[in-house]
């Protein structure tokens with residue numbers, strides 16, 4: 001792999017830290033989402049309610065146990081560790097003038113510990129953990145004021161950690177809200193809680209616009225604070241293929257890609273793609289996009305493309321339907337050529353190589369794979385071992401595809417951080433049973449267990465991958 005390649009692992013604060021009220025932390029949207037299961041959606045409650053189970057309240061107790069975890073990361077050979085800064089540890093309600101020192105201190109200690117073990121932190125600013133107060137009082141990113149709240153948070157942490165963190169990302173999987181009538185992504189990404197009569201699709205585009213402006217302003221502010229900062233976007237990359245070579249299928253897939261990846265166009269080009277203003281007109285959307293916003297977008301393009309890759313999708317068109325008004329998830333169809341995980345996620349390593357080529361050709365920026373991984377039911381044996389050969393096989397195929405994209409296709413890649421390098425609470429289902437880690441955490445869906453850490457078979461396998469710089473798969 002390229003010189004100084006950043007092998008590592010990735011998590012998000014709300015999914016593993018727990019300690020949801022420690023050090024004056026405020027309530028985030030993750031704190032009002034209950035436990036779900038495979039096929040059973042999480043509920044969002046109106047505040048924290050007695051009798052409900054909120055798995056993010058304990059996560060895997062990383063807040064108290066991180067020194068032990070950092071040692072395990074070092075043993076695997078991590079060069080970097082991607083996590084997020086919980087906005088509510090720094091600004092508990094989100095609209096305070098002054099930050100919470102105890103929250104800042106926690107991340108100082110964590111980053112110092114990582115650096116002392118030769119691991120550089122890679123930080124996402126907003127990873128599904130918007131302060132709940134901003135949702136209730138301001139309507140989340142339906143409100144332009146959110147730009148200022150986000151910017152204050154971003155500038156605070158940029159200044160505080162300017163000598164400890166080089167790689168940043170603004171909004172995690174900003175494009176995960178394209179299924180605009182699904183309330184969970186709208187809440188997790190944008191803090192939107194809409195009424196039945198609201199125009200949900202327009203609300204999604206409007207919120208995303210404010211986020212993109214907030215991101216662009218943060219990029220500019222970050223570069224002023226430290227010109228060496230590398231500030232990226234974070235895109236959920238799931239390429240959408242045409243089902244067949246039928247021209248209508250191909251056109252539908254093209255529109256599907258446009259609808260899912262225009263966020264990246266704005267982040268990387270600093271401008272909207274041509275089709276989108278036309279689409280707003282066709283839909284009659286009255287968007288609040290000012291000349292100052294457009295100037296900010298142009299001046300705040302990102303330094304690199306951070307992205308997650310788990311799966312690919314497929315769509316098809318209809319003969320005679322010239323609108324191609326692709327909509328997720330209704331217009332997805334099964335891919336007959338790939339296998340699926342127990343959660344129905346399509347396993348497609350070639351799709352990773354395809355995506356990397358597609359993004360390189362479109363955005364011309366370095367890339368950073370900041371999530372990739374396999375959620376599975378792991379079985380702990382009586383002797384404590386976990387034989388997760390299915391996970392090793394997933395990683396082997398994806399790392400191979402990644403190496404082909406770099407070494408055969410010339411994609412410019414900064415690093416690779418597998419998701420959930422230590423078991424944590426699933427974002428979509430709120431369960432612990434969907435495990436991703438190289439490190440097993442002894443906790444169940446109800447937060448019962450010792451929370452002790454142990455190594456799965458994949459731990460030693462990934463260690464050898466890093467030690468051989470991706471040679472020994």
Ligand code: BG6
Nearest residue numbers: 012172173375425426427428429
């Ligand atoms: C991404 C998110 O969507 O995928 C993570 O950035 C999430 O927060 C990961 O955990 C895996 O999804 P899930 O739903 O299996 O946890």
